[in-house]
Amino acid sequence: LPISGALTTDALANRPDLAQAALQVEAGNVALKASRNAALPEIDLVANFQTRGSSELPFTALGTPGTGLITAPTDLGVAGLRTSRIYQAGIQFNLPLKNHVAEADAARDAIQLRQSEARNQQLANQVREEVENAVIALQSARSALNASIQSRQYQEQLVDAEKDKLSVGASTNFLVIQQESYLAQARSTEVAARSVWIKARVALDRAVGDLLEKN
Numbered sequence: 086l087p088i089s090g091a092l093t094t095d096a097l098a099n100r101p102d103l104a105q106a107a108l109q110v111e112a113g114n115v116a117l118k119a120s121r122n123a124a125l126p127e128i129d130l131v132a133n134f135q136t137r138g139s140s141e142l143p144f145t146a147l148g149t150p151g152t153g154l155i156t157a158p159t160d161l162g163v164a165g166l167r168t169s170r171i172y173q174a175g176i177q178f179n180l181p182l183k184n185h186v187a188e189a190d191a192a193r194d195a196i197q198l199r200q201s202e203a204r205n206q207q208l209a210n211q212v213r214e215e216v217e218n219a220v221i222a223l224q225s226a227r228s229a230l231n232a233s234i235q236s237r238q239y240q241e242q243l244v245d246a247e248k249d250k251l252s253v254g255a256s257t258n259f260l261v262i263q264q265e266s267y268l269a270q271a272r273s274t275e276v277a278a279r280s281v282w283i284k285a286r287v288a289l290d291r292a293v294g295d296l297l298e299k300n
Contacts, residue, residue, distance in 0.1 A: 092293050093216045099294030100212055106205040113198035120194045123187035126180045133173035212292070219289040226282040233275040240264070240271040 097103060181187070247264045250256035290296040 089217055089220045093213050096212050096216050096293045097209060103208060103212060106208050110201045110205050113201045117194040117198050120187060120190040124181060124184045129177040131175040131177060135171040215292040219292040223285040223289050226285040230278040230282045233278040237271040237275045240268040244268050
């Protein structure tokens, strides 16, 4: 079993709820920067370029399809608007003397950011605690499972010994059945201990954040 510190490091890197909390902190930083920028002086550079009109185009000869007969004089010259271009440029400077709205927004965003950071830290501490508790629970469940396995093996030996004694007339059927009932109880205890151990493993995987990778 890896040490608890390594599992805690993995949990801090893999837990999706921690990733979501970190994104909330990052979004709070962006919102705070935006609200603070709204209270700063602003310089805008404006540039514009436009094209108006169209090039002069000559008339084309008109005729009827298939005959080639000219229905209008060919020397009509050219027509259309001459092309014109417009260039515009400018600088706009805005100096807010007292922007109470922007200052209030910045103060609100700063409070929300501190709350998000506090929630993130609280969640990280909770994750560390969950990992440590899961490791302890898994170790306890494993110890209980090993003890139940040894108890079941010992009870199997007692049943075999009692059957051997019965074969030579040194025991009775009642004592054999009694030892077999003890063996059934030991097996049931082992099954329950194994179930607790498996649940503890799943709980540790969930605490670390790699439950989907292992399943």
